[in-house]
Amino acid sequence: MSEIPKAYKPGKIEKKWYDFWLKQGYFCPKKDQSKKPFVIIMPPPNVTGELHLGHALTATLEDIMARWHRMKGEPTLWLPGTDHAGIATQVVVERQLAKEGLTKEQIGRDQFTRVTWEWANKSREHIRRQHQLLGASCDWARERFTLDEGPTRAVRTAFVRLFNRDLIYRRERIINWCPRCQTALSDLEVEHKDIAGSLYYIRYPLAQGKGFVTVATTRPETFLGDTAVAVNPTDKRYRKLIGKIVVLPVINRQIPVIADDAVDTSFGTGALKITPAHDATDFEVAQRHILPLVDVMNPDATMNENAGPYQGLERFACRGKVLTDLQDKGLLEKTEPYSHSVGHCDRCQTMIEPRVSLQWFVRTQSLAEPAIEAVRDGRIRIIPERFTKIYFDWMGNIKDWCISRQLWWGHRIPVWYCQDCSEVTCSVDEPRACVHCGSKQIIQDPDVLDTWFSSGLWTHSTLGWPEDTDDLRYFYPGSVMETGYDILFFWVARMIMMGLENMGEIPFHSVYLHGLIRDESGEKMSKVRGNVTDPSEAIGKYGVDALRFALTSGTSAGNDTNVGKPKLESGRNFVNKLWNASRFILQTLDTDGSQSKAAEPQPRSMEDLWINSQLNRLIKSVTELMESFQFGEAEQQIYDFIWSKFCDWYIEIVKIRLRSRSAASPVPVLVDTLEKSLRLLHPFMPFVTEELWQMVKQRLGTGDQMAASIMIAPYPIADNTAFAPEAERVMDSVIEIVHSIRNVRAQYKVGPSKYVEAHVYTDELLSNLSAEASVIEALAKARPLSVRDRQGRPSVKDTDLVLVLKEAEVVVPLAGMVDVLAEEQRLARESKEIEERIARLNVRLRDSAFLNRAPVEIVEKQRQKLAMLEDKLKRLHQELSQLGSASADG
RNA sequence: GGGCAGUUGGCUCAGUGGUUAGAGCGUCGGUUUCACAUACCGAAGGUCACAGGUUCAAAUCCUGUACUGCCCACCA
Numbered sequence: 001m002s003e004i005p006k007a008y009k010p011g012k013i014e015k016k017w018y019d020f021w022l023k024q025g026y027f028c029p030k031k032d033q034s035k036k037p038f039v040i041i042m043p044p045p046n047v048t049g050e051l052h053l054g055h056a057l058t059a060t061l062e063d064i065m066a067r068w069h070r071m072k073g074e075p076t077l078w079l080p081g082t083d084h085a086g087i088a089t090q091v092v093v094e095r096q097l098a099k100e101g102l103t104k105e106q107i108g109r110d111q112f113t114r115v116t117w118e119w120a121n122k123s124r125e126h127i128r129r130q131h132q133l134l135g136a137s138c139d140w141a142r143e144r145f146t147l148d149e150g151p152t153r154a155v156r157t158a159f160v161r162l163f164n165r166d167l168i169y170r171r172e173r174i175i176n177w178c179p180r181c182q183t184a185l186s187d188l189e190v191e192h193k194d195i196a197g198s199l200y201y202i203r204y205p206l207a208q209g210k211g212f213v214t215v216a217t218t219r220p221e222t223f224l225g226d227t228a229v230a231v232n233p234t235d236k237r238y239r240k241l242i243g244k245i246v247v248l249p250v251i252n253r254q255i256p257v258i259a260d261d262a263v264d265t266s267f268g269t270g271a272l273k274i275t276p277a278h279d280a281t282d283f284e285v286a287q288r289h290i291l292p293l294v295d296v297m298n299p300d301a302t303m304n305e306n307a308g309p310y311q312g313l314e315r316f317a318c319r320g321k322v323l324t325d326l327q328d329k330g331l332l333e334k335t336e337p338y339s340h341s342v343g344h345c346d347r348c349q350t351m352i353e354p355r356v357s358l359q360w361f362v363r364t365q366s367l368a369e370p371a372i373e374a375v376r377d378g379r380i381r382i383i384p385e386r387f388t389k390i391y392f393d394w395m396g397n398i399k400d401w402c403i404s405r406q407l408w409w410g411h412r413i414p415v416w417y418c419q420d421c422s423e424v425t426c427s428v429d430e431p432r433a434c435v436h437c438g439s440k441q442i443i444q445d446p447d448v449l450d451t452w453f454s455s456g457l458w459t460h461s462t463l464g465w466p467e468d469t470d471d472l473r474y475f476y477p478g479s480v481m482e483t484g485y486d487i488l489f490f491w492v493a494r495m496i497m498m499g500l501e502n503m504g505e506i507p508f509h510s511v512y513l514h515g516l517i518r519d520e521s522g523e524k525m526s527k528v529r530g531n532v533t534d535p536s537e538a539i540g541k542y543g544v545d546a547l548r549f550a551l552t553s554g555t556s557a558g559n560d561t562n563v564g565k566p567k568l569e570s571g572r573n574f575v576n577k578l579w580n581a582s583r584f585i586l587q588t589l590d591t592d593g594s595q596s597k598a599a600e601p602q603p604r605s606m607e608d609l610w611i612n613s614q615l616n617r618l619i620k621s622v623t624e625l626m627e628s629f630q631f632g633e634a635e636q637q638i639y640d641f642i643w644s645k646f647c648d649w650y651i652e653i654v655k656i657r658l659r660s661r662s663a664a665s666p667v668p669v670l671v672d673t674l675e676k677s678l679r680l681l682h683p684f685m686p687f688v689t690e691e692l693w694q695m696v697k698q699r700l701g702t703g704d705q706m707a708a709s710i711m712i713a714p715y716p717i718a719d720n721t722a723f724a725p726e727a728e729r730v731m732d733s734v735i736e737i738v739h740s741i742r743n744v745r746a747q748y749k750v751g752p753s754k755y756v757e758a759h760v761y762t763d764e765l766l767s768n769l770s771a772e773a774s775v776i777e778a779l780a781k782a783r784p785l786s787v788r789d790r791q792g793r794p795s796v797k798d799t800d801l802v803l804v805l806k807e808a809e810v811v812v813p814l815a816g817m818v819d820v821l822a823e824e825q826r827l828a829r830e831s832k833e834i835e836e837r838i839a840r841l842n843v844r845l846r847d848s849a850f851l852n853r854a855p856v857e858i859v860e861k862q863r864q865k866l867a868m869l870e871d872k873l874k875r876l877h878q879e880l881s882q883l884g885s886a887s888a889d890g
Numbered sequence: 891g892g893g894c895a896g897u898u899g900g901c902u903c904a905g906u907g908g909u910u911a912g913a914g915c916g917u918c919g920g921u922u923u924c925a926c927a928u929a930c931c932g933a934a935g936g937u938c939a940c941a942g943g944u945u946c947a948a949a950u951c952c953u954g955u956a957c958u959g960c961c962c963a964c965c966a
Binding site (some may be wrong): 004006007008174192199213215216217218219262263264267270271272273274275279280281282283284338339340341354386387389390393394397417485486489516522553554555556558559560561562564566567569570572573574575577578579581582583584585586587588632633636639640644647648651655739742743745746747749751752753833837838841844847848849850851852853854855858859861862865 | 892894895896901902903904905908909910912913914915916919920921923924925926927928930931932933944945946947959960961962963964965966
């Protein structure tokens with residue numbers, strides 16, 4: 001009907017159906033105690049702003065799983081949410097303030113928090129809208145934010161429980177300090193980059209007598225905090241110096257030379273300066289030798305009062321000054337270029353300053369052990385499997401986790417310090433007094449928790465924990481945790497630890513890790529490169545279904561995906577192809593009223609049996625692929641079926657039947673195949689499939705027999721009885737014949753409107769191919785066309801082109817056009833190839849090892865192939881000899 | 891320093907032991923044919939990085955080499 005537009009226009013359709021689904025409440029699961037629910041807790045995006053393609057991939061993969069399971073009849077919960085993202089959000093808001101010329105200190109903590117809440121609320125709304133744009137079928141009624149009351153209570157409860165079990169402690173340690181953010185960071189939040197620096201050789205004069213010890217360092221400015229020089233006890237060069245005193249230049253502090261195994265004799269001079277307050281190794285050495293700590297820097301990485309004359313200088317300015325001064329005194333022995341790895345803040349890229357500081361830590365080892373066990377014994381499966389080893393490696397060497405942050409945005413640490421007795425009160429609810437002495441002079445710790453602390457509880461805090469809620473009982477543990485491999489340690493590992501700790505049970509059964517999204521040429525997307533694709537823009541241009549296709553088709557777990565214009569266009573084209581195939585079928589339905597209401601499709605003809613067989617093979621394969629998390633491959637196979645089988649062949653063949661009134665109507669099979677294809681595809685492309693499903697439903701007028709929406713219709717199940725090997729064999733032959741005739745047409749430049757004469761000769765398939773004569777005639781534009789047995793074949797003329805196929809010969813008379821010599825060569829080439837293959841098969845089939853060890857069906861297959869090839873070769877040889885005699889006659 | 895992954899047509903990638911290795915894009919030639927030019931028809935193009943090994947059978951498993959990318963690591 002002309003009212004269906006030629007091209008699919010996504011915009012309005014997408015909005016219409018999303019609103020419809022929402023209104024119908026399909027996203028909200030109905031608890032059914034007799035059924036096992038399918039549960040995905042969405043990785044909460046940071047409330048820092050827009051969603052990018054990585055988020056779109058997350059949402060798409062999770063939506064594919066959710067929709068598929070929902071269609072399978074499982075109560076499906078996909079719980080959405082957002083993360084306050086402590087440091088990330090604070091950095092963004094600080095930048096925002098800076099544009100107005102303000103700093104957070106100027107407006108104060110309360111005002112800053114208010115501004116950040118406003119930002120977060122706006123951002124949350126934006127994120128929700130974007131997810132909805134993507135078609136995400138999540139239960140918005142259960143949406144959570146990490147700073148919501150429930151999750152906050154979970155954070156405090158978890159903290160207090162760990163504290164009471166002595167799994168959280170406060171201690172002075174070397175931590176990663178970001179001088180820009182002015183907070184401690186965990187090891188994971190530090191990005192190591194190779195820096196082309198220098199190795200400076202500095203002389204420390206001996207306190208008594210002449211001479212000096214030369215130390216090598218990349219950070220000369222830290223010499224101000226040195227409290228010893230260490231050498232390896234086995235190092236003969238320095239044996240006499242152990243116990244001696246050296247003098248730090250400029251500030252003239254006297255420090256000892258000590259012996260410690262940590263020193264590598266082969267590095268630098270073999271003498272190591274010990275700066276306990278600014279280096280992790282040095283800190284350990286200092287602890288062993290009870291050396292004093294001298295912190296020479298302020299939190300902003302300027303030099304402090306301990307730096308003497310350098311006080312007030314920025315750390316790198318100080319380095320320059322130190323080097324000049326040492327040079328002047330002749331104490332800078334040499335400088336070598338030296339490349340080494342330096343930590344940077346992963347949020348603001350500022351160089352990290354290792355610094356001694358009093359912080360809160362989680363004692364991780366006892367939490368890690370059960371988490372390792374859960375994966376080892378298979379209770380939790382990681383996909384792809386290779387990440388299991390990475391997980392074990394990290395968990396096996398886990399370090400204590402620094403959880404306190406000197407930020408303003410986040411969960412306040414639930415600890416109060418007593419001004420009177422100096423004891424600590426740790427409590428879920430705000431305490432009125434010190435639990436130790438009853439003093440009311442208590443002050444809450446000013447710090448907040450690492451944002452990943454609350455994320456770690458996400459699998460159960462979102463379901464109501466620490467309360468014992470219905471949701472928690474029914475939906476915990478979750479089914480799949482789907483996220484990027486880049487946050488395996490940050491998040492997945494911690495969820496497993498915290499889930500086991502708080503719930504006594506694993507938080508999810510499977511972990512599906514997806515890869516990174518890159519641009520079309522494999523480059524990482526970044527604002528600096530200017531190759532960022534904005535999801536909303538892509539949606540506006542190509543439609544959601546096309547974007548989802550671009551993100552997921554033909555990809556697999558753990559592998560990075562390139563997304564760019566070509567992939568998006570390919571997705572859009574496919575949607576359009578499906579649209580037009582449906583458009584054709586709907587038009588057919590209108591004109592073919594007589595058969596349209598037949599509910600049960602009854603495959604009658606060969607092509608009906610064929611497409612039905614192929615469809616059910618597809619369903620079987622897709623089911624297996626989905627069950628093993630191979631979504632990209634499943635999608636690809638659906639694509640191939642719809643385009644290359646259903647559209648290219650079945651629909652084209654069926655058009656012939658539609659033209660002749662006498663033939664049985666193809667409409668029931670047409671509709672059935674379309675309808676099942678739509679259901680198969682729905683998890684991947686929800687919008688176009690719903691629109692088309694509804695259109696079909698409306699035209700059929702059988703609304704009561706179909707579900708109200710495709711998203712709650714059952715996912716197709718393969719019918720093994722539909723497999724039709726005989727029909728497949730015949731159709732393979734038909735396709736081969738049509739291909740070969742088209743090939744000849746193109747080769748001999750037969751115009752598109754011209755028909756060529758063609759004769760098919762076959763014995764075994766005679767009756768079946770005769771029945772398909774009209775199909776061959778129409779699709780190959782062959783007329784007159786005949787299908788006969790081989791006996792009836794007239795002797796070949798040199799004007800005939802003979803094509804020897806698998807189970808037939810096709811003769812195309814092309815008077816005056818055939819180059820006999822070239823034909824002879826072509827046939828000779830072809831028979832030579834076949835001879836080679838036969839030879840190879842013969843070798844194999846005479847090999848007793850193969851016959852004895854290979855499975856019988858494989859051997860049988862080879863025999864059949866050999867027989868087929870020998871038959872074909874025989875026919876080829878016949879043609880060749882006939883051609884030879886024909887040309888000799890001619 | 892340790893580990894992981896990748897190397898398949900011009901490009902981007904599928905292909906998890908079964909024998910003629912696939913797709914999309916691009917290229918070349920043809921077609922505006924009544925679902926679709928976001929399309930159709932036809933074609934060209936690959937000793938599956940290299941070298942060994944296991945196996946009746948290897949793009950696929952193992953070992954080594956090379957290159958590329960990523961992750962981890964207290965390389966003063």
